[in-house]
Each structure stands twice: as structure tokens, then as C-alpha cells.
Amino acid sequence: MNTVVVRPGLRRLKGDGxxxxxxVVIALLVLTAILAPLVAPADPDAIDLSxxxxxxxxxxLLGTDASxxxxxxxxxxxxxxxxxxxxxxxAISTVLGVLAGLTAAWHGGWVDTLLSRSMELVFAFPGLLLxxxxxxxxxxxxxxxxITLAVAYTPFVGRMVRGVARAEMGRPYIAAYRALGFxxxxxxxxxxxxxxxxVILAQSTINxxxxxxxxxxxxxxxxxxxxxxxxxxAMINEGQTAVLMGALGPVLVPGVAIVLxxxxxxIVGESLADRVARR
Amino acid sequence: MRRVFWMALTLAxxxxxxxxxxxxxxxxxASFLLSGRSATPEAIAAIRERYHLDEPFLAQYWHWLGGVLxxxxxxxxxxRSDVGGLIASRVPVTLTLIAMAFLLIMVAGPLLGLLSAxxxxxxxxxxxxxxxxxxxxxxxxxxxxxxxIFSVNLGWFPSMGAGEGLADxxxxxxxxxxxLALTFAGxxxxxxxxxxxxxxxxxxxxxxxxxxxxxxxxxxxHVLRGAMTVIVTYGGLLVPGLxxxxxxxxxxxxxxxxxxxxxxxxxVKDFPVVQALTLLTVALFVLANLVVDLLAPLADxxxxxx
Numbered sequence: 001m002n003t004v005v006v007r008p009g010l011r012r013l014k015g016d017g018x019x020x021x022x023x024v025v026i027a028l029l030v031l032t033a034i035l036a037p038l039v040a041p042a043d044p045d046a047i048d049l050s051x052x053x054x055x056x057x058x059x060x061l062l063g064t065d066a067s068x069x070x071x072x073x074x075x076x077x078x079x080x081x082x083x084x085x086x087x088x089x090x091a092i093s094t095v096l097g098v099l100a101g102l103t104a105a106w107h108g109g110w111v112d113t114l115l116s117r118s119m120e121l122v123f124a125f126p127g128l129l130l131x132x133x134x135x136x137x138x139x140x141x142x143x144x145x146x147i148t149l150a151v152a153y154t155p156f157v158g159r160m161v162r163g164v165a166r167a168e169m170g171r172p173y174i175a176a177y178r179a180l181g182f183x184x185x186x187x188x189x190x191x192x193x194x195x196x197x198x199v200i201l202a203q204s205t206i207n208x209x210x211x212x213x214x215x216x217x218x219x220x221x222x223x224x225x226x227x228x229x230x231x232x233x234a235m236i237n238e239g240q241t242a243v244l245m246g247a248l249g250p251v252l253v254p255g256v257a258i259v260l261x262x263x264x265x266x267i268v269g270e271s272l273a274d275r276v277a278r279r
Numbered sequence: 280m281r282r283v284f285w286m287a288l289t290l291a292x293x294x295x296x297x298x299x300x301x302x303x304x305x306x307x308x309a310s311f312l313l314s315g316r317s318a319t320p321e322a323i324a325a326i327r328e329r330y331h332l333d334e335p336f337l338a339q340y341w342h343w344l345g346g347v348l349x350x351x352x353x354x355x356x357x358x359r360s361d362v363g364g365l366i367a368s369r370v371p372v373t374l375t376l377i378a379m380a381f382l383l384i385m386v387a388g389p390l391l392g393l394l395s396a397x398x399x400x401x402x403x404x405x406x407x408x409x410x411x412x413x414x415x416x417x418x419x420x421x422x423x424x425x426x427x428i429f430s431v432n433l434g435w436f437p438s439m440g441a442g443e444g445l446a447d448x449x450x451x452x453x454x455x456x457x458x459l460a461l462t463f464a465g466x467x468x469x470x471x472x473x474x475x476x477x478x479x480x481x482x483x484x485x486x487x488x489x490x491x492x493x494x495x496x497x498x499x500x501h502v503l504r505g506a507m508t509v510i511v512t513y514g515g516l517l518v519p520g521l522x523x524x525x526x527x528x529x530x531x532x533x534x535x536x537x538x539x540x541x542x543x544x545x546x547v548k549d550f551p552v553v554q555a556l557t558l559l560t561v562a563l564f565v566l567a568n569l570v571v572d573l574l575a576p577l578a579d580x581x582x583x584x585x
Binding site: 042102120121124125126129133135136137138139166174209213216217219220223236239240242243244246248251258259261262265266 | 289292295297300303304306310370411412414415416419420423427431432438487507519520523524526527530531541542544545548550551554555556557560561
């Protein structure tokens with residue numbers, strides 16, 4: 001009954017139109033990242049001190065930063081670290097989470113208790129905080145925070161995989177494979193995993209957006225990708241003094257790129273989750 | 280009781296991990312703790328003694344934990360002062376900022392959720408879209424937009440600092456609080472919307488409407504109140520998240536609170552400060568979970584009156 005009330009609004013909002021638009025945005029982002037040198041109108045690192053903090057239009061479509069670098073070219077090149085970082089986080093956390101979740105669900109007993117409690121422990125460490133602890137140890141960069149965030153995101157995948165796998169294990173086909181003499185590993189990887197893959201994909205897509213936000217935040221703090229690299233977070237870090245001089249562009253251009261990417265990944269992730277829930 | 284036990288265990292393991300991070304750090308712990316400073320033999324000897332680095336690891340941890348439990352978090356290499364005092368001096372600013380943001384979130388979130396649930400169609404859709412954008416907007420990006428509009432262009436609010444005295448402080452922290460609140464308000468609006476839509480489907484709402492109770496009263500007495508447990512739960516759980524996000528917002532607005540202290544300490548590798556702040560945040564997280572577990576049922580009158 002409740003679902004009847006929820007659906008109309010949600011469906012129209014997250015219906016095909018919006019999801020298609022989000023998928024197009026993601027496709028364009030990926031293409032931009034791959035083809036960055038071809039698409040960018042200028043060298044992202046070319047300094048032109050005669051055209052600092054130029055407004056949009058003219059030679060520079062989106063204007064320039066305080067060193068006269070072309071913002072459009074920089075934001076295009078920034079798509080590379082902007083997408084690669086979260087991709088690493090999501091890939092590692094998905095693998096770890098699936099391993100932990102499946103193991104916990106399949107073994108049950110003390111293995112389940114140990115894994116579940118460990119995941120709860122990691123929950124107590126927000127990703128951004130854990131990443132900062134690691135940066136304090138090993139210094140700033142993209143790799144350290146990426147691996148740390150992957151660990152922090154693992155419980156989100158693991159807890160969900162555990163829940164879905166436990167529900168799935170109650171179904172007759174698992175018992176049938178067991179009776180046929182298949183080993184636990186084979187059943188898990190060949191039969192159980194494909195069946196729960198859509199749920200995992202939905203969760204990981206949503207995680208992608210959050211990882212992007214966390215990594216951009218770290219770079220803004222000067223703890224992730226270091227300036228003068230053309231990275232969205234690092235661009236905002238460099239652009240903050242320009243804001244006080246009345247030029248918002250150097251912050252706004254990468255900022256909009258972040259918001260657009262995260263919204264797109266969230267919409268796709270949530271529509272995937274919706275679809276799974278409807279089945 | 281079980282909950283308290285798990286809480287204590289989580290804290291114990293967390294503190295062990297946070298202390299152990301020192302051993303995992305590259306190089307000798309003594310020179311790591313002094314990083315950025317000239318390591319004279321005397322300084323190294325002093326730090327070795329202070330952290331009991333010549334004793335076995337577990338003994339070191341024991342000394343450190345004993346200190347933490349009595350409020351002694353060690354000495355900041357960078358500030359040349361006690362970490363405990365350093366943190367205490369920064370607490371009021373951050374607490375004010377978090378309180379202001381929390382107030383904004385707890386008012387705006389449920390209100391937008393109620394509006395969304397009560398008006399399906401265009402209003403609901405606009406709020407949902409705005410919410411999706413709010414959730415995806417980093418607090419520092421919003422912060423700079425607010426600075427550009429309200430500080431640089433209009434001159435209504437200062438762009439930097441935390442201010443002196445109550446009125447001045449509230450004035451200084453208004454924009455940071457808005458920047459901090461936006462994402463959380465967006466999530467809370469969404470959470471309360473679904474909780475309220477669930478309430479709207481309940482039989483007692485249908486009955487109340489059928490009896491001719493005015494819609495406003497139905498919304499206030501049944502829908503809002505019924506969704507209260509969810510709102511209180513989420514509200515409690517977001518407090519630690521707010522503390523973590525102050526790192527971004529305080530750096531954006533140059534507010535000298537705990538968040539900026541953490542950002543600075545990580546940058547200069549002032550490890551004792553980083554350890555203390557990490558431990559405090561984790562403790563707040565565990566505590567918030569416990570408080571919510573204990574308090575959330577009280578928002579439900581059926582439980583309260585029992």
C-alpha cells in the first residue's frame with residue numbers, strides 16, 4: 001500500500017528521462033577524461049600572466065585562473081583524477097566487501113560474528129577522518145587516501161552483500177547445487193554472486209559519488225592531489241584566494257564539475273537500486 | 280548493558296589502532312613525532328622518554344591510554360603546548376558552529392520533508408531535485424559561493440574568522456553554518472519525506488481525515504509526530520558527521536576551530552594532535568550511536584508512556 005503512494009512521484013522523477021540524462025553525463029565525463037588532450041582547447045598548465053582571472057567568453061570559454069591558465073582545459077583534464085580516484089576506491093571496496101560479505105554469510109557462526117563486528121568497527125571511522133590519519137603518516141597524495149577510503153567504504157558493500165546473500169542462500173537452488181555436490185566456493189562465485197550482482201552494482205555506483213566528494217575534499221584541504229595539477233579539488237584549493245578578489249570562476253568551474261558528476265552517479269545508482277527493489 | 284559493552288570494546292580497539300598508527304608510520308617513531316623539527320639528540324631523548332619508546336609496544340600503549348583517560352593527550356610538537364589544552368581552546372568555536380548548523384538542519388529538513396510529502400507533484404519534485412543537488416554539493420564549494428555573494432558582493436557577512444563575543448561570533452559563523460548544514464538538511468529532508476509518506480498510508484491517518492479533522496492538524500498530530508522517531512534517530516547520528524565536515528568548512532572560512540586544527544596538524548604532521556582528534560571523533564561517533572539507541576524510542580509516545 002505504501003509503495004503505491006511512493007511510486008508516482010519517484011517514478012516520474014527517476015524515470016527514464018532523468019536516468020538517460022545521467023547516463024549521458026557519465027558517458028561524456030568518461031570520454032572527456034580519456035580524450036582530454038584532444039578535447040581541451042588549450043594546454044591546462046600554460047600560464048598567461050597577461051590574461052589572469054579573465055571572465056568567461058573570448059579566448060577562454062570559461063575564463064582563466066589567477067595564473068591565466070584556461071579553466072575549461074583544466075577542468076577537462078581534471079576529469080582524469082576526478083574519475084580515476086573514485087574508480088579505485090569503488091573497485092577495491094567492492095572486491096573486499098564482496099569477499100567479506102560472502103564469507104560471513106556462507107560460514108555463519110564465529111566467522112560471521114568476527115567479520116560483522118570488524119565491519120561495524122570500521123563504520124566508526126568516517127572515511128575523510130581515516131584518510132587524514134593516513135595522510136598524517138605517509139604524506140599527501142592520491143594513492144594513500146584512495147586505499148584508505150576503499151577500506152572505509154568496504155563495510156557499506158560488505159554489510160549489504162552479507163544481508164542479500166543470506167536471503168539468497170535460503171532459496172532452493174542453493175540447496176540443489178549443494179546436493180549435486182558443488183563446493184561452497186563454486187556455488188558462491190558461479191551461482192550466488194551473479195544473482196546478487198545488480199544490488200552490488202547499485203551500491204557501488206552510489207559509493208562512487210561519495211568517494212568523489214571525499215577525494216575532492218582531501219585535495220581541497222591540500223592533502224590529496226597536489227597543486228598545480230589539474231585536479232578539481234586542487235583547483236578549488238588554488239582558486240580560493242581569487243574568490244576574495246571577486247572572481248568566483250576558478251572555484252565555481254571545478255565545483256560545478258564535481259556536483260554534476262556526483263548527481264549523475266547518484267541518480268544512476270538509485271535508479272539501479274529502485275529497479276532491484278521492484279523485482 | 281550489551282550495548283555499553285560493545286561501545287567500550289569499539290573504543291578500546293579504535294584507540295589501539297589509532298595509537299598503533301604511530302608504529303606503522305615510516306621511519307623511527309621518535310623522529311616521526313619530531314618531523315619538521317631539528318632532531319637534536321636531547322630532543323629525541325626527551326620524546327623517547329615522554330612516549331616510553333624504549334619499552335615494549337603494549338607498555339607504550341598502556342602509558343598513552345592512561346594519559347588519554349586522564350585528559351593527557353601528549354604534547355603538540357608544532358604548538359609547543361599540551362594537546363588537551365590546545366583542543367579545549369578550540370572547542371567553543373566548533374561547538375557553536377555545529378549547534379547552529381544542527382538547528383538549521385533539524386528545522387529545514389523535516390519542514391521540507393513535510394512539504395514534499397504533503398504536496399505530491401510539482402512541489403515534491405522540485406524539493407527532490409533540490410535535495411539531490413544539495414547532497415552532491417561539497418560544503419566548501421557552497422562556502423565559496425556564499426562568500427562571493429554575501430561577503431564580497433553584498434558585504435553582509437565577514438568572509439573570515441570566528442569573531443569575538445556572542446553576537447559577533449554568530450554573525451561570523453552564519454555563512455559557515457549554512458555551508459555545513461546544506462548536505463545534511465538535504466538528506467534529512469529525504470529521510471523525513473519517506474517516513475512521512477509511510478505515515479500518510481497508515482489507517483489512522485485515513486480515519487482522521489474521514490472524521491473531518493483538518494489537514495493541517497492531521498499533518499502535525501499524526502504525520503509529523505509519527506515520523507519523529509526517524510527524524511530524531513537521523514538527527515543524532517549526523518552529529519559526528521558534522522564534526523568531520525567542520526574540517527572542510529572551517530578551512531574554507533578560516534575559522535580557528537577543531538576542524539582547522541586537524542587540517543593544519545595533518546599538513547605539518549603534528550601526530551599527537553591528529554591522534555587525539557581522531558580518537559575524539561570516533562568516541563563521539565560511538566556515543567551518538569548509543570544515545571540514539573537509548574533515546575529514539577522516547578520520541579514515540581507509546582513507548583514513553585509505558
